Amino acid sequence: MNTPSPSLHFLTLPPEIREQVYTLICRPSESRSIDEEGYTTYDFRPALSLFRINGQIHDESHKVFYSLNTFARVETPWQQSREHLQFEGDVPTVIRNGAKFTKHRLVVGIDAPAYEDEGRERETYVVHADDLGKFGHTWWLAGLSHPALNPNLRLTLELRDPFSPEWETPFMAKAMQRKLLEPWGKVRGLVDFRVIGQITPYASLLAAIKTTQIESEPSVESCLSECGRLKALGNDALKRGTLHVNDASKQRAAYHEALDLYTQAWAAIHITIRQHQRHIHADAFYHRTLTQPPYAAKSAQSERLTLRVQLVANTCLAYLKLSQPQEAKFWGMRTIRTLREAFGVPDGVELAPEQEAATGLEAGKEMGRVYYRTAVACLECGERQEARRLLAVAKIYLPGEGDQKAIGEVERGCALRVG
Incomplete structure (x- = not known):
């Protein structure tokens, strides 16, 4: 009589196979997603459901989960810090009320020692x-946006080993210390910075971070030059794309490369682009008269504005070449609305072209290209009336014969059709 084979189930698999399964489920990329606006979110529920199956799977998956996922607990008296990080920096909150969470390897304490925080509820x-x-x-x-901020702030970091038994000396590998400590090297000008706790950071690592913290910021001139360099590379990629007329794949790759380079150019002047989100930082940093060639005696704000408008115009062109007129229209109209708001024009109020065209604008020619390319995008989206309105403004910004001819060709496409 044959002996029946024992039934197979997950725990009969070799431990190495089970660990691979846990790894596939628990790795951060499986719990991380990016929404349509480019913001990161986490959903750990599928991974954490392993903890509730039975004791053995709990213990095995728990170890794998925390080997792949490392957490930091932030403690600060300012309740708006969490929202600011999430909106401006795409730093998602894993646990909103984290005071009872104990599995973190780093405590990030931020406060202002010169100000009394007693009695104020701390955001954790x-x-x-x-x-x-x-x-x-x-x-x-x-x-950079608020020069008076950091001279009032103290940053206190604490390295932790939440998984070692109480009788053992806490330990953290150098690679993990580097991951947790290096990001703070960019935070300059603090009134105080310290690392506390039972785990002593590697001296060489801490020294490197403190050295980075006292480095001078790149000059405004160098930031503007780097933006111009990256913009020029993006323009080269656009031109290269037009040469691949018989290879649609290479053509699209060149246009996408141009968009990537334009995003880097934005970042060089402290403007972050994420999907349709644009965050402008460091205005105070650019509030100065430049001293170094080729910008000597020029306004940093004006030079930055010119680069911004050029980048928008070129971004619109790239999207038009990619046959994405909705994207070209979005970025063009956003800049047009921003300019109108700067001149106190309420949204929805229609001006005569002569009134809308800010002829004294230093970036006037570039702004004209934004109007022109946005009009082309509107026409391709079937919005002829809006296209005609934008072209009328573009004609004032771009009086040159070649530009007027190009505008006239698009105007003919906008003409009202009878019958």
Whole structure:
């Protein structure tokens, strides 16, 4: 008589196979998603459901989960910090009320020692260690936007080993210390910075971070030059795309390369682009008269504005070449609305072309190209009336014969059809 084979189930698999399964479920990329506006979110429920199956799977998956996912707990008296990080820096909150969470490897304490915080409820929340780079970058940008901010702030970091038994000396590998500490090197000008706790950071690592913290910011001139360099590379990619007339794949790749380079150019002048989100930082940094050639005696704000408008115009062109008129229209209209708001024109109020065209604008020619390319996008979207309105403004910005001819050709496409 044959002995029946024991039934197979998950726990009969070899431990190495089970660990691979846990890894596939628990790795951060499986819990992380990006929404249509480009913001990151986490949903750990599928991974954490492993903890509730039975004791053995709980213990095995728990170990894998926390080996792949490292968390930091942020403690600060300012309740708006969490929203600011999430909106401006795409640093998602993993746990909103994190005071009871104990599995974190880093405590990030931010306060202002010169001001009394007693009695004020502290904001305590948890973020993923993979996002600490964005945290540090966002704080760096905030320091450039508000020069008086960091000289009042203290940053206290505590390294933790939440999984070692009480009788063992806590330990953290150098690679993990680097991941948790390096992002704070970008935060400059603090009134105090310290690392506390039972885990002593590697001296060389801490010294490198402190050295980075006292480095001078690149000059405004160098930021403008880097933006111009990246913009020129993007323009080259656009031109290269037009040469691949017989290879649609290479053509699209060149146009997407141009858009990537334009995004880098935005970042060089402290403007972050994420999907349809645009965040402008460091206005105070550009509030000065330039001293170094080729910008000597020029306004940093004006030079930055000119680059911004050029980048929008070129972005519109790239999307038109990619046959994405809706995207070209979005970026063009956003800039047009921003300019109108700057001149106090309420949204929805229609002006005569002569009134809408800011003829004294230093970036007037570039703004004319924004109007022209946005009009082309509107025409391709079937919005002829809006296209005609935009072209009328473009004609004032672009009086040159070649530009007038190009505008006239598009105007003919906008003409009212009878019958």
